[in-house]
Amino acid sequence: MIYGLCILLFLIGLYAVVTKHNLIKIVIGFIIMENAINLFLIMLGYRMGGKAPIIWQDAAGKADIAAFANSAVDPLPQALVLTSIVISLGVTALMVAICLRVYQRYGTFDISKIRRLKG
Amino acid sequence: MNNSNQINIAEHSEGMSLVVRTIARWVKSFIFIFGLYIVFYGHLTPGGGFAGGVIICCSFILVLLAFGKERAFKRLSLERAGALDSIGALGFLLVAVAGIFFAGTFFVNWLSVPAAGSINSLLRKIGVGEFRLLSAGTIPVNNIWIAIKVCASMYLVFALLAMLRINDDTQEDL
Amino acid sequence: MNVETITIIFLAFIVIGSLIAIETPNLLSAVVCLGVVDIGFTILFLLLKAPDIAITQMVVEVVCLIILIRATVNRDKSADTGERKLFGLMTTGAIIIILFMFIMNVVPLFGEFGNPIFTRVENAPSQTYLSKCLEDTGAANAVSAVILDYRGYDTLGEATILFASVIGAIALLRKKPRKKINEPDESDSLSVVKDE
Numbered sequence: 419m420i421y422g423l424c425i426l427l428f429l430i431g432l433y434a435v436v437t438k439h440n441l442i443k444i445v446i447g448f449i450i451m452e453n454a455i456n457l458f459l460i461m462l463g464y465r466m467g468g469k470a471p472i473i474w475q476d477a478a479g480k481a482d483i484a485a486f487a488n489s490a491v492d493p494l495p496q497a498l499v500l501t502s503i504v505i506s507l508g509v510t511a512l513m514v515a516i517c518l519r520v521y522q523r524y525g526t527f528d529i530s531k532i533r534r535l536k537g
Numbered sequence: 538m539n540n541s542n543q544i545n546i547a548e549h550s551e552g553m554s555l556v557v558r559t560i561a562r563w564v565k566s567f568i569f570i571f572g573l574y575i576v577f578y579g580h581l582t583p584g585g586g587f588a589g590g591v592i593i594c595c596s597f598i599l600v601l602l603a604f605g606k607e608r609a610f611k612r613l614s615l616e617r618a619g620a621l622d623s624i625g626a627l628g629f630l631l632v633a634v635a636g637i638f639f640a641g642t643f644f645v646n647w648l649s650v651p652a653a654g655s656i657n658s659l660l661r662k663i664g665v666g667e668f669r670l671l672s673a674g675t676i677p678v679n680n681i682w683i684a685i686k687v688c689a690s691m692y693l694v695f696a697l698l699a700m701l702r703i704n705d706d707t708q709e710d711l
Numbered sequence: 712m713n714v715e716t717i718t719i720i721f722l723a724f725i726v727i728g729s730l731i732a733i734e735t736p737n738l739l740s741a742v743v744c745l746g747v748v749d750i751g752f753t754i755l756f757l758l759l760k761a762p763d764i765a766i767t768q769m770v771v772e773v774v775c776l777i778i779l780i781r782a783t784v785n786r787d788k789s790a791d792t793g794e795r796k797l798f799g800l801m802t803t804g805a806i807i808i809i810l811f812m813f814i815m816n817v818v819p820l821f822g823e824f825g826n827p828i829f830t831r832v833e834n835a836p837s838q839t840y841l842s843k844c845l846e847d848t849g850a851a852n853a854v855s856a857v858i859l860d861y862r863g864y865d866t867l868g869e870a871t872i873l874f875a876s877v878i879g880a881i882a883l884l885r886k887k888p889r890k891k892i893n894e895p896d897e898s899d900s901l902s903v904v905k906d907e
Contacts, residue, residue, distance in 0.1 A: 442741070446742070465826070473851040483842055
């Protein structure tokens with residue numbers, strides 16, 4: 419159920435990328451796809467009743483590593499998703515730059531009106 | 538289409554209205570300091586180089602949007618941002634390569650981690666030891682390099698995007 | 712309410728928001744809807760105990776939103792003029808539904824929500840990262856330790872990708888493309904193609 423909604427979100431983004439005519443709508447669909455995949459990876463590492471993977475010291479300045487390792491959520495997907503989010507920002511900037519250049523050249527965002535993409 | 542009455546983000550050299558400029562003058566330093574905190578304490582609390590770099594970049598973007606590009610480029614010009622971008626990437630690589638010389642392996646944490654028992658209370662007071670600022674070897678150093686890189690590259694892309702004029706035929710000089 | 716229920720509620724909210732963002736005819740409101748959806752993602756990351764990602768997603772989403780608004784403001788905002796034919800739309804819908812069924816068949820392999828695989832496998836890497844990160848690296852934040860110490864190569868590749876994409880964007884947004892001095896001006900070939 420909970421994974422199904424996440425996959426549904428990914429497919430909504432895919433639908434926008436495939437069917438929409440507007441370049442900005444395609445970028446929006448792409449962002450939704452990226453976020454859905456990130457959320458799916460985070461969900462795979464979630465432990466029920468878990469804690470954030472950051473060790474806190476108690477009042478005596480000690481840290482209980484064994485209890486931490488038994489209760490924290492998975493740090494590995496979080497680390498990979500963290501890099502993926504920043505990459506998605508760079509890729510979005512690149513896509514928007516391409517869209518703006520296409521707009522400058524053809525005066526529209528509508529890809530069905532842009533017949534000469536080879537330019 | 539070419540409606541000059543609408544909001545022109547960062548296209549006017551004088552920037553936005555008085556309210557925005559006043560608030561931006563107050564808020565921009567706090568955003569910058571918060572970004573620095575996120576970067577420097579990235580190995581102890583939530584955060585790190587990526588988030589902190591984008592937050593620092595947000596303070597520059599705020600200046601660029603509120604005051605226009607002249608004042609923003611006085612703080613961080615495009616040439617300097619491009620240089621910082623390369624410096625961040627190179628520094629990150631340099632720390633990784635330094636592992637070969639200091640410890641024999643690429644990307645090893647070559648700044649030694651002090652053992653828990655060997656630290657006296659004076660050292661802990663100035664910030665050495667577990668749960669202190671100088672604790673994680675190369676991780677804070679790499680965080681700083683990554684923050685510089687992310688901040689500079691995002692600022693560069695955003696400034697170029699904000700200065701791009703589509704509706705006019707003439708483009709602005711960079 | 713447990714975490715699963717709250718997550719499902721927020722996910723339903725995000726699904727509705729993204730449907731609106733995709734289907735609304737006005738581009739500016741689509742971008743604003745995307746901002747709302749991204750804030751929903753931020754709350755979900757916070758609920759799923761990923762504060763690092765929540766912070767990063769929040770700021771990245773803000774910058775992304777500014778860039779997209781910059782791209783759409785002062786442009787023609789009416790989005791979908793020529794609708795695709797019904798047959799193509801139905802084909803796309805059918806393919807997506809079949810894809811959904813295929814993926815849903817695979818999903819039980821991942822295990823149920825809240826019981827991740829790394830807790831059941833002996834000597835899983837994540838267990839090592841969690842139990843050894845303070846001893847090995849000295850960093851209290853396990854995510855930071857994984858990014859910059861255990862898996863530094865990933866971060867190096869990420870920095871390379873970011874560098875490449877930024878260089879691509881700068882090359883696209885430069886004032887004029889580089890060309891030779893004696894090359895004739897190509898402004899005729901750049902004319903707007905009219906809608907016939």
